[in-house]
Amino acid sequence: MKNQKSSIVFDKERASSYDKRFTKLASIRDALHLLIRMQLSDLPANARILCVGAGTGIELVYLAQTFPQWSFTAVEPAMPMLDICRKRAEEYGITSRCNFHEGYLDSLPESDPFDAATCILVSHFITQPEERRKFFHEIAERLRPNGYLVSADLASDMTTSAYESLFEVWVKTLKYSEIPDEEIEKYRAALGKDVAVLPPKEVESIISSSDFERPVLFYQALLMHAWYSKRTS
Numbered sequence: 001m002k003n004q005k006s007s008i009v010f011d012k013e014r015a016s017s018y019d020k021r022f023t024k025l026a027s028i029r030d031a032l033h034l035l036i037r038m039q040l041s042d043l044p045a046n047a048r049i050l051c052v053g054a055g056t057g058i059e060l061v062y063l064a065q066t067f068p069q070w071s072f073t074a075v076e077p078a079m080p081m082l083d084i085c086r087k088r089a090e091e092y093g094i095t096s097r098c099n100f101h102e103g104y105l106d107s108l109p110e111s112d113p114f115d116a117a118t119c120i121l122v123s124h125f126i127t128q129p130e131e132r133r134k135f136f137h138e139i140a141e142r143l144r145p146n147g148y149l150v151s152a153d154l155a156s157d158m159t160t161s162a163y164e165s166l167f168e169v170w171v172k173t174l175k176y177s178e179i180p181d182e183e184i185e186k187y188r189a190a191l192g193k194d195v196a197v198l199p200p201k202e203v204e205s206i207i208s209s210s211d212f213e214r215p216v217l218f219y220q221a222l223l224m225h226a227w228y229s230k231r232t233s
Contacts, residue, residue: 024177028221033062035219036150038229040116044102045069045149047115049121050142052105053077053122053180057085063118064094075108105138110231113144121224124153127196129206136210145233149212157199158192167191171224200225 013026023151024028036059047070072094073227076082080104085103089095101108117139126132137150140168156163174184180221191197198206201219207229208214 017190019074020173021179022177025173026028027108028224029058031221032152032219032224032226033059035226036118037063037066039150040067040216041068043070046071047111050114050117050139051075052117052119052139054085055081055120057088058119059120060085061088061092061094064089064097065092071097071099073101073108073111073114074102075101075105077102077104091190103230105142107134107143111142112145113191114142114173115144116148117143118120119149119151121152121154122225123151123203124155124196124198125194126144127194128198129198132196133206133210136207136212140211145231147231149207149215149229149231150214150226151207152224153203154191154195154223155200155203155225156197156223166222167184173222197223 002141018062038050038108040063045067047067049060049063049070049072051057051074053070054060057074058073060072062101064070074082074085076085079102082100086095086098086100089098089100119139123132123135128136136149136151156166169185174187175181179187203225204215204217204227207227211232212229213232217225217227218228
């Protein structure tokens, strides 16, 4: 992952405001978390979970509270985000079940294979398809055979009128979340450039060519799509 760095920098200021700026859209996140819970509910009671691009740790804490014997490895290259993740884990008393790694998968020490990996709104920052494929392959190498991947990213065919229509609704949701117009314009300019928005079938093809079964789309909220898949045995 060392060459898969985004031009979007999660510095201390951006990290500290990240969760707050999307508070009014929490229901979208909560619905995704609920469905992830359902999909992973058949894992062992002592399952080991790899959180790739763990960010501020919201999904990690949710899963840790839901499954009190699971352990987690949070991989996050942005130290300000990882600091918030670590503090959140401390607040909820789950630090003893967590391992925090600042960096990318290629620098994560070897360990026993994980039962599942989450990768939420991460891979779309990898703009080159081959690098994105390598990224998912690195995740697959960390999983046991038939281990689960849950991945969510922005996806759409940007050449279609459907994309234009969805994006206008997306803009309305950002304005509802009180994100400034200038930030929204920067966001608009980043899509397709700093954020790889590919048609869903192309994202599925990238995942399935990286030692995973064909992914299943289980959630969509406007441009955000979420899939689950299993590592091939």
